Amino acid sequence: MNEIETVQVPSGFINFICDQCHHEFEAYPAHRKSTVKFCSTKCYSNYRKRDTRIKQGRLVVQFPGHHRANQSGYVFNYILVAEKALGKPLPSKVAIHHVGSLDDDKLIVICENNAYHLILHARKRIVEAGGNPNTQKICSKCKNVKDRILFNHTTQGDGRSNYCKECERLWKQERREQNGSNRASKI
Ligand SMILES: [Zn+2]
Ligand SMILES: [Zn+2]
Ligand SMILES: [Zn+2]
Numbered sequence: 517m518n519e520i521e522t523v524q525v526p527s528g529f530i531n532f533i534c535d536q537c538h539h540e541f542e543a544y545p546a547h548r549k550s551t552v553k554f555c556s557t558k559c560y561s562n563y564r565k566r567d568t569r570i571k572q573g574r575l576v577v578q579f580p581g582h583h584r585a586n587q588s589g590y591v592f593n594y595i596l597v598a599e600k601a602l603g604k605p606l607p608s609k610v611a612i613h614h615v616g617s618l619d620d621d622k623l624i625v626i627c628e629n630n631a632y633h634l635i636l637h638a639r640k641r642i643v644e645a646g647g648n649p650n651t652q653k654i655c656s657k658c659k660n661v662k663d664r665i666l667f668n669h670t671t672q673g674d675g676r677s678n679y680c681k682e683c684e685r686l687w688k689q690e691r692r693e694q695n696g697s698n699r700a701s702k703i
Contacts, residue, residue, distance in 0.1 A: 533600055536563040538582075568593070573618045594621045602626065613637075635674065657683035 529542035534555040541555035554560040567578040569590075577596060580589035583605060594612045599605060606612075606626075611633035615623040627633040639649035647654070647661035654661055656678040667676035668684060677684055 533603060534559050535600070536560070536566075538596070538599060570619055575619050575621055594624050597621045597624060598626050638674070655680040655683055657687065 529544060531540045532543055532553075532555075533539070534541055535553045536559035537555060539555060554563060569576055571590070575593035576590040577593045578589055579585050579591040579596070582591045582596075584595050585591040594614070595606055598610070598612055609629050611627040611630045613625040613627055613633050613636045614620060615625065625636060627636065638653070642649040642652055642654055642661060645654060645661045652661050652663055653667060653674070653676060655667070658680060660680070662680050664676050666680050666682075667678075668681055669675065670677045679687060
C-alpha cells in the first residue's frame with residue numbers, strides 16, 4: 517500500500533542544523549517544514565528547558581559549551597541566530613547589527629567587519645535625523661544633516677570629510693590663529 521510513497525521519497529538525506537546543539541544532522545528534505553529542527557528528542561527537550569533572559573538589553577540563552585558562551589554558560593541569542601543563518605560558527609571579525617531594538621533578534625544584519633557595522637550606524641543616524649543616507653551625511657561638528665557635496669573629499673572612511681566644508685574652514689582658521697598666537701607667545 518505504501519509502495520508508491522516509498523518510491524517517491526527523495527533519494528538521500530540532506531543536512532540540517534539542530535536548533536539546540538547546532539550540529540549538523542541528516543534528514544529527509546520532506547520533513548524540513550515540519551518537525552525536523554532538532555537532531556534528537558534529547559535536544560528538543562533541552563531546547564524547551566533552556567533558560568532565556570535579557571542581559572545588558574540583549575537576549576541571552578543558556579548554552580554551556582558553545583564557543584561564544586560566557587563563564588556562566590550563556591550566549592547572546594543573536595549569535596545563535598546568525599550562526600544558524602550562516603550554517604557555521606560566527607567568524608570573530610564579524611559584527612552583528614540590530615535593525616530594531618537590541619533585544620529583537622528577528623531582524624539582524626551580519627556585518628563582515630566592524631567598519632561596515634559603523635557605516636550602518638552612520639546611515640541609521642542620518643535617517644533618524646530626517647536625512648537621506650545615500651546623498652547626505654551628518655557633520656560631526658555642527659551636527660547638521662547636509663548634502664554630501666558640502667563635505668570635502670577625503671581618502672578615508674566614506675570618502676567625505678567628517679566636518680562640513682564650512683566647519684572645516686572655520687576649524688582650519690582657528691588652528692591657524694592658535695598656531696599664530698603660540699608662535700607669538702614663544703618670542
Ligand atoms: Zn542537537
Ligand atoms: Zn548595530
Ligand atoms: Zn558643519
